[in-house]
Amino acid sequence: MSILEEAGFDAQQAADNLESARSVQGRTQLQLTWRRLRNDPVSMIALAVIILMVIAAIAAPAVAALTHHAVDTAYPDTGEDASGNPVGPGVAGFLLGTDSTGRDLLVRVLYGARISLFVGVVSTLIAIVLGVSIGLIAGYFGGIIDTILARFTDAVLAFPFILLAIALATVFGPSLTLIMVLITFFSWAGIARIVRGQALSLKEKEYIEAARSLGAGPFRIMFIDILPNLLAPVLVVGTLLIPAAIVFESTLSFLGLGIQAPTPSWGNMLSDASNFYQVAWWYVVFPALFLLITTLAFNLLGDGIRDAMDPRTERLIAARRLRRRGKRKARAVTVQAQQPGK
């Protein structure tokens, strides 16, 4: 037996040992999902776009410093042409051009991203916490509690969103807090309904009965036994709620019920731009493009997570992996064959 072969054998053994040591630790659903998600190019691109958007939003003040253009300052000398119209992209150091009052569009769009992402993520998180709690309580306890909570959920889902928003904005005056309260109020019900349905079916499982026979209380059962089983639908719906919240925010700001000037938001920029689209196409295009790319990325990622959470996807990936491994092994065999044993 050659030294090479012996060495190769040992390495194989070591690799096997490592593999078995690793396989003792079962993979969690999140680990499995992430492994599948990694193999999906569309989701990975969407994730990269989201991360870039977050970095850009965080770096907005830095961009403002680099371009020497403050977010709310108008630059009538450089940012407007002779007839007082906005200047186009690339003119006089304005990379994306200027808006109607000669402010830097790039800086304003990035500051708008901060608002949109903040509103989208934070209101969705609050909505998830609310929706999961209400759905779990309604589904697990059942009876009169369920009837009250489920009817309340249905009532919320039946509310006309825009009408309520206009009414409340008129009464309380538009503000960031009001937008987030509104978005949260209209988002939790969808999650609660899904969670309630799942909880209703999961509570009949034998492992819930087993937990009860061990003496577990209702809250332990809800949050330790039922909740982990709801991870997939909640994660998917949550990811898809973020773009919906971003669009809500933009819609309200577009209507003048949301973020107020001079604070930039994609919605109020678009609203402003609607008067200038004939002279300054960039004023419409760039905020709209950012809005589109962000919501599209979140939607694609949500779809990707849904597919990755589906165990049936696993087989596809396993097959792909097997093919790749087979190729590698074939290559290794050829290499060994080319080096005859001494």
Added chain:
Amino acid sequence: MAAERGDDVLVRVENVVKYFPVKAGGFIRHTVGHVHAVDDVSLVIEQGKTLGLVGETGSGKSTLARCVAGLIPVTKGKVIFNGTEITKLSRSAMRPLRREVQMIFQDPYSSLNPRRRVGAIIGDPFAIHKIATGAERKRKVQELMERVGLNPEHFNRFPAEFSGGQRQRIGVARALALRPKLIICDEPVSALDVSIQAQILNLLKDLQAEYGLSYLFIAHDLEVVRHVSNKVAVMYLGRVGESAPAEDLYDKPRHPYTVALLSAAPAADPDTAAARQRIILVGDVPSPIDPPAGCRFHPRCPKAQEICARVEPALVRDPGKEPEGESATDVPGGWAHVTACHFPVVPGENLATAGAAVPASITASPAKSPAKSAVNSAAKEELS
């Protein structure tokens, strides 16, 4: 004998009744009837012994087990565990008793939470009763895994990574964690391969010998019950029809239903199987919503007479004669062979040919309206 005086009795079930309401109507739901899941059942389970409970699907075995475990409230009657009546305890008062009574479930796939690691599942009893934490809990869990024949290194895996038999071992380990006095086994092997069944049954027997456990063992496989049980009670439509020490019941069954049930069990030896005459019962099990009057088995019984439809037979020792005073032994699960039948089967009697003699007036079941059968199917769903 101690059991004769009832000293060694761990659990005493006294006239337990469990009815499930049957609801109908879309918007305003109202009760239209009751499923008589368990109807006036008394039992004793002796310390360190196994009571087998057999009967076909829907006979109320599992419902009775859940009443004994305190998982569902009883409609009437008492369950006395080790001298304490548990049927009226609140959830918090019940908590210390939960340590004494544990359950092993039928389906090893749905009785383990698929999203939790095996170590966490087996460690649950320690967490809930705040007995051990951290490294100590892990050590105890691994000891338990080793005791039931699992690789203790696998505590970080998920239930999906185990086979059916291994999963049932996980269920056994969880039930064993708090060193209970009674383990209720609700068809623990009916979902497993025959070869695996024997392994689990032997494990249960070893554990019984080691820890002095008592079992309430539910099954519909008669051979399995014979293998593990000291006493066997046969249930039909929410009632106990016959109860006896295991060998006595298998050798000299007296209730026609028991005889039919035994004749339906497959025999391993082809010669025996060919020589044997199966008793084919006519009709279906009547609805538990509207159980037949008199003896519940009479519409299907090959020996039924006119009295069977009128008078409900009592559970008595040596039927046909007067009972000789009340004692613990006359309760199912005790040492006596008790039968609830007006015309018990005598050894050597051939029931397979008796079927023709049944008068038509007795076998005819009450006319069913279409509405009632819809209620029946709803009730069956509720039971399952």
